[in-house]
Amino acid sequence: MKIYVIKKIALLILLLFGITLITFTLTKALPGDPVYNMVGERSSPEIIEKIRKEIGADKGIMRQYIGYVSLLAKGEMGRSYHTNRKVLDDIIMKFPNTLKLAAGAMLIAVPFGVLFGFISALKKNMMIDRFITGMSIAGLSIPVFWSGLMLMLFFSLKLKLLPPSGTGDISYLLLPSITLSLPAMATLVRVTRVTVLDVMNMPFIKTARAKGISERSLNMIHIMKNALIPIITVIGLEFGSYLNGAVLTETIFGWDGIGRFTMEGIIKRDYPVIMGCIIVGTLVVVLINFLVDIIYHYIDPRVRIHGTDR
Amino acid sequence: MGLTGKISAGIIATIFFLSLFSSFIIPYDPETIELDSLRQPPSLKHPLGTDNKGRDILARVLYGGKISISVSVFAAFLSMGIGLLIGLLSGYFGGKTDMFFMSLVDLVLSFPALLLAVGVSVIFPPGIYTVMIALSSVGWASFARLIRGHVLTLRESSFIEAAKAVGCSHARILSVHLFPQCIPIAFVMTGLKLGGYILTEAALSFLGLGAQPPTATWGSMISANRVFISSAPWMVFSPGVMIAITALCFNLLGDDLREKYDIEKYSIRL
Numbered sequence: 001m002k003i004y005v006i007k008k009i010a011l012l013i014l015l016l017f018g019i020t021l022i023t024f025t026l027t028k029a030l031p032g033d034p035v036y037n038m039v040g041e042r043s044s045p046e047i048i049e050k051i052r053k054e055i056g057a058d059k060g061i062m063r064q065y066i067g068y069v070s071l072l073a074k075g076e077m078g079r080s081y082h083t084n085r086k087v088l089d090d091i092i093m094k095f096p097n098t099l100k101l102a103a104g105a106m107l108i109a110v111p112f113g114v115l116f117g118f119i120s121a122l123k124k125n126m127m128i129d130r131f132i133t134g135m136s137i138a139g140l141s142i143p144v145f146w147s148g149l150m151l152m153l154f155f156s157l158k159l160k161l162l163p164p165s166g167t168g169d170i171s172y173l174l175l176p177s178i179t180l181s182l183p184a185m186a187t188l189v190r191v192t193r194v195t196v197l198d199v200m201n202m203p204f205i206k207t208a209r210a211k212g213i214s215e216r217s218l219n220m221i222h223i224m225k226n227a228l229i230p231i232i233t234v235i236g237l238e239f240g241s242y243l244n245g246a247v248l249t250e251t252i253f254g255w256d257g258i259g260r261f262t263m264e265g266i267i268k269r270d271y272p273v274i275m276g277c278i279i280v281g282t283l284v285v286v287l288i289n290f291l292v293d294i295i296y297h298y299i300d301p302r303v304r305i306h307g308t309d310r
Numbered sequence: 311m312g313l314t315g316k317i318s319a320g321i322i323a324t325i326f327f328l329s330l331f332s333s334f335i336i337p338y339d340p341e342t343i344e345l346d347s348l349r350q351p352p353s354l355k356h357p358l359g360t361d362n363k364g365r366d367i368l369a370r371v372l373y374g375g376k377i378s379i380s381v382s383v384f385a386a387f388l389s390m391g392i393g394l395l396i397g398l399l400s401g402y403f404g405g406k407t408d409m410f411f412m413s414l415v416d417l418v419l420s421f422p423a424l425l426l427a428v429g430v431s432v433i434f435p436p437g438i439y440t441v442m443i444a445l446s447s448v449g450w451a452s453f454a455r456l457i458r459g460h461v462l463t464l465r466e467s468s469f470i471e472a473a474k475a476v477g478c479s480h481a482r483i484l485s486v487h488l489f490p491q492c493i494p495i496a497f498v499m500t501g502l503k504l505g506g507y508i509l510t511e512a513a514l515s516f517l518g519l520g521a522q523p524p525t526a527t528w529g530s531m532i533s534a535n536r537v538f539i540s541s542a543p544w545m546v547f548s549p550g551v552m553i554a555i556t557a558l559c560f561n562l563l564g565d566d567l568r569e570k571y572d573i574e575k576y577s578i579r580l
Contacts, residue, residue, distance in 0.1 A: 018417070023429070137565065141557035143509050143529075145516050146550030149536055157540040243422040248513060252536075262425060263517065266432050274429070281422065 012286050019282055020072075023275060024065050068275070077279075078272035080265075087276040090261065095280065097167060098257035101249065102242040104177030109184040110235060116185075117192025122219070124197065132189060139186030144245050148179035148252045165254035176253040180245045184238050191234045195227040202226075228299060236292035243281055315566030318559035322379075325556060329375035338366035340373035341524045349542045359544040361535060371548050374526040378515070379556065381438050381527075382507040385445035386500050392446060393453020394496055398484055400454065401461025411454065418451040424513055431519040441520045445510055449503065456499055457492050464491055498571045505561035512553045528553045 071078055077087040120132040152175060156164035166172050199205065200223060208222050246259030254260075258277060265273030311319075328335065338356075344364035352359045358367040400411040418426065431444035464470065465488075473483050514520050515529030523534065528549040535545035 015417075137561050138554070138558060141505060141509070141561050142554045143512050143516075143532075143550065143557070145513065145529075146532060146546070146553065149532070149539055149546055150550070153539050153543055153546075243425065247424055247428070248516070251517070263428065266428055267518075269432070278425075278429075281425065285421070 008290055012283075015286065016279060016282060017069075019278060020069070020275065021065065023278055024068065025061060072279075077276040080273050081270045082268055087272045090273075091258065091276055091280055094257050094261050097255060098243075098246055098250070098259060100173060101176055101180060101246060101255060101257060102239070104173050105180035105184060105242060105245075106235070108177060108181040109188060109238075113185040113188025114192050114231060117189040118196055118219075118224070120189065120193045121196035121200065129193075133193070136186040136189040139182050139189075142182065143248075144179055144183065145248045145252055147182055148176070148249055151175050151179055152252070165252070167254070167256040172253075172255075176249045176255050179252075180242060180249045183245065184242065187238060188231070188234060192227065192231055195230045196223055199223050199226045225299075229296060232295055232299070233292060236288050239285065239288045243284070311570065312566050314562050318562040318566070321559045322556065322563070325375055325552070326379050329372045329379065332369060332372035332376070336366065336369045336372065338369040340365060340369040340526050349538065349545075351542070352544055358548045359542070361531075361545050362538060362542075367531075367545060367548055370526040370531060371528070371552055374528045374531060374549065375552060375556070377438060377521055377525070377527045378508065378511055378529070378553070381441055381520075382445070382504060382511045385442045385449065385511070386504050386507045388442060388446040389449035389503075390453055390496050390500050392450035394457055394489070394492060396450065396454040397457025398461055398488055398492065401458040402465060402480070402484055402488060404462075404465075408458070412458070415451040415455050418448060419455075423448045424510060427510060427514060428517065428519065431514060436519050436522055438521050441511055441514050444514060444519070445507055448510075449507065452503070453496065453499060457496060460492055460495055461488055464488060494571070498567050501560075501567040502564035505557045505564060508553065508557045508560060 068078070075088075077091070079086055080090070083090075116132050116136075120129045123129045152164050155162050155175060162171050162175055164175075205218070205222055208218055213222070243259065246257060247263050248259075249255065250257045250260040251263060258280065261273065262277040262281075264270070265277060332340075342365065344360070347356070347360050347364040349362060350356055350360045350364075356366050356368065358371065360366055361370065396411050396415075400408045427444040427448045430447045431440045434440040434443065470483060470487060473487050478487070511520070512527075512529035512532075515527040516533045518530070518533060520530060521527050523530065531549040532546050535542070539546050
């Protein structure tokens with residue numbers, strides 16, 4: 001277990017180096033100059049030169065990269081070209097908001113997704129199964145930014161029950177969370193259905209039935225427990241899609257989180273912001289995968305973590 | 311192909327043909343501004359209403375469909391091409407080549423796809439080609455992984471051994487013996503993925519990275535009109551419905567293909 005953790009951390013550091021190096025060179029080597037975006041294309045050459053010196057854009061790429069990494073080592077991420085605020089401070093301020101949104105979406109998606117998927121598998125090929133599968137395909141096909149706008153139109157503008165946009169308490173959180181949870185829920189329904197059907201065909205279920213176990217404990221203990229692992233994997237993997245969805249949902253609902261921050265950074269070519277968000281995003285995805293591995297270890301004794309598997 | 315698949319394919323074909331010939335069907339130009347018919351609700355004259363600049367929404371939705379569908383389909387096939395090439399090389403040569411390409415695949419797949427696509431599309435000036443490049447620079451990875459897995463199993467089979475014994479060059483084995491074997495699953499995979507391409511294309515245009523105004527795409531129509539959502543909801547409603555219907559049909563078609571050609575047997579989780 002210890003070796004596994006050490007190995008994972010080493011891999012994470014390597015991954016971060018790789019990702020920062022790639023994004024860094026990509027953002028620097030390609031057309032589009034942040035300085036023009038900062039001061040406008042019609043400024044005098046002297047001002048442009050001065051700002052270029054200020055942000056260090058006059059040095060070579062390698063020296064800039066080394067400068068950035070040593071800044072990271074000091075626990076800093078530099079300042080935004082536009083607001084001149086510390087990127088790390090902004091991320092620390094906005095990250096809890098995105099986390100709240102993702103947690104809210106998960107609280108809706110996980111229980112309903114697993115429940116509907118389970119029902120769908122138990123009632124295979126019956127009306128209710130057809131209905132649930134159909135709804136889940138629809139859920140995967142509706143764009144998040146449109147379903148969000150429709151929810152906003154209905155609940156905020158027509159019924160005036162919830163505030164249409166902004167960052168704040170639970171009433172602000174509800175609509176974006178529902179919006180974000182829809183595609184995740186649809187995926188979970190499909191995965192749960194397939195896994196439960198797989199498990200139901202296994203010989204030990206027949207054995208359990210033959211022993212005369214009640215249908216209820218068969219469902220709860222034998223099927224659910226064995227179907228849990230793929231489901232947890234998907235819940236973990238879906239976290240990346242929450243980050244995807246967060247970009248759109250946060251843009252629509254004016255939610256002040258990382259997704260919108262990244263988006264604005266990218267559009268304004270605010271490199272310190274882009275780099276900071278990419279690093280945080282990678283960290284989150286890797287950490288979640290790590291957590292999923294650990295949870296495996298505890299819920300399924302067949303999975304042993306030696307550091308060599310995977 | 312099952313009934314659902316056939317119906318879905320039919321609907322997609324209908325939408326695409328209506329878009330192709332929209333200029334013959336609808337008497338309005340999608341880009342001409344008409345100041346005396348601003349923000350009109352749906353009526354007989356304008357079945358889906360008009361937008362903020364008096365342009366007929368039906369005309370714009372159909373015209374946008376042409377762009378949205380062709381960009382997504384083209385990007386899917388571009389991803390398939392890149393994925394085929396890399397998957398073939400990676401699976402056939404193995405060793406360091408394989409390790410290099412597969413770690414690249416892992417890197418791409420571990421990153422939120424939309425953010426990556428957005429990151430790629432800001433490099434180039436916004437437009438439909440940028441969207442195609444962005445979509446396929448993210449999408450090739452899953453194709454490459456699938457094809458590689460397939461090539462790994464084929465590599466050991468006797469017809470490849472025979473080809474080697476006869477003295478075929480690597481290039482000939484790859485292009486004549488392995489490549490045709492990968493075409494069917496590559497096409498099935500494309501079918502499975504098209505729904506996702508439609509949605510990502512819409513998202514990129516929604517974020518303003520696709521075709522620029524006044525050109526209509528479904529995503530950009532929603533983003534341009536969303537400020538009027540309380541006074542003129544029809545401007546946002548119909549492009550969204552079109553995205554959803556198209557993506558739904560592609561997804562149903564993909565499900566149908568998945569059931570028929572069980573590509574999960576190539577041990578790939580999609």
